[in-house]
Structures are given as C-alpha cells and as structure tokens.
Amino acid sequence: AQKxxxxxxxxxxxxxxxxxxDCVYETRDxxxxxxxxxxxxxxxxxxxxxxxxxxxxxxxSGRYSWNFQKSTSSFNFTIxxxxxxxxxxxxxxxxxxxIANAGGTSYGKLTFGQGTILTVHP
Amino acid sequence: xxxxxxxxxxxxxxxxQNVTFRCDPISEHNRLxxxxxxxxxxPEFLTYFQxxxxxxxxxxxxxxxxxxxxxxxxxxxxxxxTEQGDSAMYLCASSSGGQWPTEAFFGQGTRLxxx
Numbered sequence: 365a366q367k368x369x370x371x372x373x374x375x376x377x378x379x380x381x382x383x384x385x386d387c388v389y390e391t392r393d394x395x396x397x398x399x400x401x402x403x404x405x406x407x408x409x410x411x412x413x414x415x416x417x418x419x420x421x422x423x424x425s426g427r428y429s430w431n432f433q434k435s436t437s438s439f440n441f442t443i444x445x446x447x448x449x450x451x452x453x454x455x456x457x458x459x460x461x462x463i464a465n466a467g468g469t470s471y472g473k474l475t476f477g478q479g480t481i482l483t484v485h486p
Numbered sequence: 487x488x489x490x491x492x493x494x495x496x497x498x499x500x501x502x503q504n505v506t507f508r509c510d511p512i513s514e515h516n517r518l519x520x521x522x523x524x525x526x527x528x529p530e531f532l533t534y535f536q537x538x539x540x541x542x543x544x545x546x547x548x549x550x551x552x553x554x555x556x557x558x559x560x561x562x563x564x565x566x567x568t569e570q571g572d573s574a575m576y577l578c579a580s581s582s583g584g585q586w587p588t589e590a591f592f593g594q595g596t597r598l599x600x601x
Contacts, residue, residue, distance in 0.1 A: 479526075
C-alpha cells in the first residue's frame with residue numbers, strides 16, 4: 365500500500381523567513397510520480413509540481429524549490445523569503461502506477477499526506 | 487476552459503435524504519476522480535473514471551454511494567440515505583494523459599453538511 369507522511373502539522377513563520385515542508389513516502393513501485401498541491405482558504409487545490417521517480421534533480425521555480433531524495437524516500441518543499449500569501453495548507457501526494465487496463469493506462473489516483481498548515485505572519 | 491466545475495458548492499441536508507453532486511471536468515480530460523476531504527485531513531480517493539468506465543472504487547464508497555460518468559463527460563456522485571458521517575468536502579479532479587496522467591486539476595468542491 366502507498367503512504368505519504370507529512371509530519372509537520374502546523375508551521376508558523378514571519379514574513380521573509382525560509383521554510384521547508386517535509387514529505388516522506390512509501391511505495392513498492394519502481395516508477396511513480398510525486399506531487400505538491402497548495403490549498404488556500406478558498407478550498408481549491410492548486411497544483412505546484414509533478415516529479416518523476418527517475419528524475420532526482422532538484423527543481424527551482426521562483427521562490428519555490430523541491431528536494432527529491434529517493435534514498436530517503438523524501439520530497440521536501442522549500443519556500444524562500446516567505447510571504448503572507450503563502451499561507452495555506454500544503455499537501456504532498458503520490459500517484460498510483462498500477463496499470464488499469466489493457467491499454468497500459470495507469471490508475472493515477474493520488475494518495476495524499478495529511479497536509480501542513482503554513483501560516484506566514486507579516 | 488474555466489477549469490473543473492462542481493455544483494453545488496454547499497449542500498445542507500437532513501439525515502436520511504439523498505443528495506447528488508455534479509462535476510464538469512476540463513473538456514477532453516479522459517480521467518476523472520472523486521475524492522473526499524474531512525476537516526484536518528488530506529483528500530481520500532473515492533472513485534476513478536477513465537472516459538465513461540468506472541475503473542476503481544474505494545472501500546470508502548459504501549453501497550449508499552454511486553457515481554456515473556455518462557458519455558465520458560460530466561460526472562455525478564449520489565449519496566443515498568445520508569448519515570452524519572458523510573459530512574465532508576467532496577472534490578472532483580480531472581486529468582489527461584496516456585500511461586501516466588498529467589497533473590490533476592481540482593474543482594472547488596462541494597461541502598456537504600448532514601444535520
């Protein structure tokens with residue numbers, strides 16, 4: 365069974381501080397995808413990043429960066445110089461790579477962690 | 487395309503009543519998922535459609551729950567004889583892709599309150 369653990373329930377920082385959100389996953393699959401989503405107070409989950417299990421290069425997008433380490437089954441997310449607008453719940457997720465049908469399409473359903481509530485104070 | 491649309495946004499119902507939610511995915515997305523999210527938790531998978539075929543149902547989906555996706559377009563999720571434990575946010579997501587799905591786009595959800 366797949367599992368995603370986000371050990372940090374809540375994090376509170378002051379604006380301009382850097383913050384890292386931890387994500388540890390469990391899977392028996394050799395090929396899989398990892399995701400991060402942001403859920404602001406409005407409730408809609410917003411996609412942030414999708415990472416293939418074969419690509420361990422770190423990725424940077426503006427103030428966001430991601431550190432994928434297969435050896436420790438971790439996919440951590442860092443926000444540099446945090447802003448009040450970053451306040452939200454952040455979810456790490458793992459995709460299901462089982463093949464669903466003869467066409468070779470995977471199920472693709474997501475297993476989410478419990479989320480980390482990030483509050484950035486002005 | 488305006489994204490994934492869900493209707494209604496909020497639903498308050500009395501215990502024992504039936505409710506139906508609708509999801510309009512992004513057009514041409516062949517994959518459609520329903521998730522349920524309770525307070526303080528991450529979304530939990532309920533069911534998956536590839537085009538019009540329902541390929542997987544979670545054990546969370548009791549016999550009181552049924553979902554359809556006629557013609558592979560919009561989808562409906564019906565809950566019969568609602569119980570207070572059904573109170574949650576019901577999220578719909580869609581994605582495209584062949585063997586591997588692209589990122590899933592989520593709707594704003596339907597918040598169900600059973601009183």
